[in-house]
Amino acid sequence: MTPDLDYKNNPLHGVSLKQLLTEIVNHYGYEILYAYLNINCFKVNPSIDASVKFLKKTDWAREKVEAFYLYQFKSLPRASDEQFELPPRDRIVPPDQKPGLPAELSLEDAERLREKRARKAAEHDRQGGPRRGPSKEAPRRASAPPPDNVDPWAKWRK
Template sequence: MIELQQNNPLHGLKLETMVAELVDFYDWKILYAALRLECFNTNPSMEACLKFLKKTEWARERVESFYLYRFKRMPKGSAAQFELKPRERGFAHGILPRKPQELTVELIAEMRDKATADYQEMKRSNSRPKFGKDKPKAQDNYAQNKRTGNKRPAPSQDPKNPWGN
C-alpha cells in the first residue's frame, strides 16, 4: 500500500522552482539580508545559486525553511518537527499556505536586532543563580567536556568513536 504523503508544500517542488519563486517575489538583496548566503549577494545568478544549494545541504535546508515559514507562512511545528529536515516535515491535513510575508531589508534588520536582544535577555536571566545569592550555580563538568577526577574520561570528540573506547 502506498503511504500518503504528508501535507507539505515542498513535496514534489524542485529547488529551481523554489528559488525562482523566492527571487521573483523578494529579489536577491532581500534574500541575502534574510538568509545571509553569499550566493544571493556576490554576482547572484540562478545557475550559481542552484549549484551552491545542491552541494551544500545546510544552506538548502535554510532556504527550504525560509520558503516554508516566511514565503508560504506555514504554522510552526513542534520541537519534534524541527528535528526533521524541512522536506520531511508534515502539517495537519487541510492547512493551506498563506500569502507570502512582505519583507524589506530594514524590516529584516529590525527582526534580527529584536531576536538578538531577546537572546541576550534570555542568556542573562539563565545565568543568574537560581538558589539564592550565596549558592553558586551548579557546574556540570562532564557536559562541559572536562575531566571529573580520575574516574571518568571526558567524552570523545571523535564521531566514529563517541564512547571514547
C-alpha cells in the first residue's frame, strides 16, 4: 500500500458494525433496509443487537450492508472494478471522493430495483451464462446404492 493511498478516507474506517447499523436504521428504518438488501434480520423481529450478531457471523450479508452504507448512505461513487472486488472495509477511497448526504430511498424504488434485478437474472438464465458464486443447491450426483454384500466400513478396518 502506498503512503498516500490508505484506508482512512473509507467512511467505514474506525466505524463499528453496531454504529454503522444504528446510523442506517435511524435514517432509513428496517423496512427500507429489508426492501433494498433482502436480508431477513431486517424483517423478522428486527433489532440492532440481533442484526449485529447475524451480520458478524455472515460475511456476505455484512459486506452487503457495508456496501449499502458506502454507496447509499454515504453516497460515494461506485468503486472501480478492482476495488469493487474487495470487501467494503478493504476498499481504498480516492482522496478526492468525499461522503455526501444519504440517498433518498423509497419502497417503490426498491420494488422497481427488485423487478429490474429479476429481469436481468431471467435474461441471464435464458442466455445460459455462468452463474457467479456458489450455487444454493447441492450438486446432484447419480450414484447407485451399494450392493448388500459390501461392508461400508471395510476400508477403515485393518
